[in-house]
Amino acid sequence: MTKNKKEKQDKAADKHQETEIKITAPAGDEPENTTEENRIAELEKQATQYKDLYLRTAAEFENYKRRTDSERAEFFAYAGERVLTDMLPVLDDFDRTMSSFEKSHDAEALKKGIDLVYAKFRAVLEKQGLKAMNSDGEKFDVNLHEAILQQPDETKEPETVLNTAEKGYFLKDKVLRHAKVVVSSKPE
Numbered sequence: 371m372t373k374n375k376k377e378k379q380d381k382a383a384d385k386h387q388e389t390e391i392k393i394t395a396p397a398g399d400e401p402e403n404t405t406e407e408n409r410i411a412e413l414e415k416q417a418t419q420y421k422d423l424y425l426r427t428a429a430e431f432e433n434y435k436r437r438t439d440s441e442r443a444e445f446f447a448y449a450g451e452r453v454l455t456d457m458l459p460v461l462d463d464f465d466r467t468m469s470s471f472e473k474s475h476d477a478e479a480l481k482k483g484i485d486l487v488y489a490k491f492r493a494v495l496e497k498q499g500l501k502a503m504n505s506d507g508e509k510f511d512v513n514l515h516e517a518i519l520q521q522p523d524e525t526k527e528p529e530t531v532l533n534t535a536e537k538g539y540f541l542k543d544k545v546l547r548h549a550k551v552v553v554s555s556k557p558e
Contacts, residue, residue: 452498453494453498456494456497456498457491457494459490459494460487460490460491460494463483463486463487463490464487466483467480467483467484467486467487470483471483498541499540499541499542500539500540500541500546501539501540502537502538502539502540503537503538503539503540503549505531505534505537505538505549505551506531506532506533506534507530507531508530508531509529509530509531510529510530510531510551510553513545514538514545514548514549515531515538515548515549515550515551515553516548516549516550516551517551517552517553518535518550518551518552519552519553520552520553520554520555521552521553521554521555522554522555522556522557522558523554523555523557524557526554527554528554528555528556529553529554529555530553530554531549531551531552531553531554532551532552532553532554533551533552534549534550534551534552535550535551535552536549536550537549538550
């Protein structure tokens with residue numbers, strides 16, 4: 371039985387055996403490396419397209435950079451425009467107050483005019499986010515205060531702000547200017 375089985379397998383293998391046939395190009399046709407040359411030409415074309423794309427992208431980026439630099443410079447040049455626009459009515463009020471004083475020399479009217487202009491000026495600054503620090507009687511804080519003098523004081527705890535020589539200000543939540551203060555120390 372095994373002999374018959376093996377003979378059947380050999381016959382089946384002979385029937386399905388592949389035959390290799392060589393195909394040669396007819397005379398006058400290009401050699402076999404034509405496909406390689408086509409592939410190289412295609413890759414060179416792709417490389418040219420990518421190079422062009424790269425150069426265009428680089429040029430667009432340079433234009434973008436130049437444009438944003440210009441916009442940034444313009445922004446900083448006119449950054450104070452809103453504040454100054456809000457301050458113009460205050461300036462107008464000062465002009466009217468000074469003009470009125472030159473005509474009448476009334477000291478009481480001048481004081482009232484300056485008080486009104488001062489209140490308007492403070493309102494404009496507060497609208498822009500400016501807040502004054504209240505330092506007197508507070509604990510000395512290096513993040514808010516600049517000590518210009520230490521003074522012994524028995525009635526106050528050491529490192530307490532006794533007096534403010536120059537007010538400090540916040541712009542929104544950031545310290546715009548530290549307060550210059552006189553600070554208490556232990557008596558000797």
